[in-house]
Amino acid sequence: MNKKRGLFLTLEGVEGVGKSTNIEFITQYLEQRGIEFILTREPGGTHLAEKIRGLLLEVHDEPLTELSELLLVFAARAQHLERLIKPALEQGKWVVCDRFTDATFAYQGAGRGLDLAKISVLQSMVQGKLRPDLTIILDLDPAIGMQRAIHRGSLDRFEQEKQSFFERVRTAYLKIAAAEPQRCLVIDASKPLQDVKTDLLAALERGLAAIN
Ligand code: TMP
Secondary structure, three states: OOOOOOOEEEEEEOOOOOHHHHHHHHHHHHHHOOOOEEEEEOOOOOHHHHHHHHHHHOOOOOOOOHHHHHHHHHHHHHHHHHHHHHHHHHOOOEEEEEOOHHHHHHHHHHHOOOOHHHHHHHHHHHHOOOOOOEEEEEEOOHHHHHHHHHHHOOOOOOOOOOHHHHHHHHHHHHHHHHHOOOOEEEEEOOOOHHHHHHHHHHHHHHHHHHHO
């Protein structure tokens, strides 16, 4: 008998929104329910995709072109999907992924201003019809998020962008959520952590009930 395909859950938001803390909460929730899962991230998730992550996040003397950035993001994704995500889903495991293609529409599309139609073409080429079953978008004023990111230490290539870049990213996430309310749930991450966790739990239960 074939095992039921696992669910694909992604988490998104601007820098410093508290993804790591909330991912920990999600994985505890899944553990408590005895759900087998893998936790992964983008860009990255496999040995080679993590190397591409290094190229994307490190600051280089030779500036990375916007198109190179887009293609590297999808190169990492192609590797990640074939080597890790798809096999796990086929084995019935859930996949919890810190960022996925919504980040490409938000960062390379809205942030950099690349053509969304081109991103959609790459999305189809790399993913076929595969999309996350549930996406949690943690929403926060980027000015607050950047303050948190600055306190964490040195800033990567994306974190060095201007506030206006992150404002476009935030707006893009909210637009995606409005266009796909059945897949995306927005959580106000400016609230105290305990309230965010309560919202996250409700979102997980509601989202999971809807897709199970
Ligand atoms: P983070 O995992 O620490 O948030 O860093 C990943 C960075 O990569 C973040 O600034 C967003 C960026 N990114 C993109 O620009 N496009 C993408 O498709 C993904 C997955 C991430």
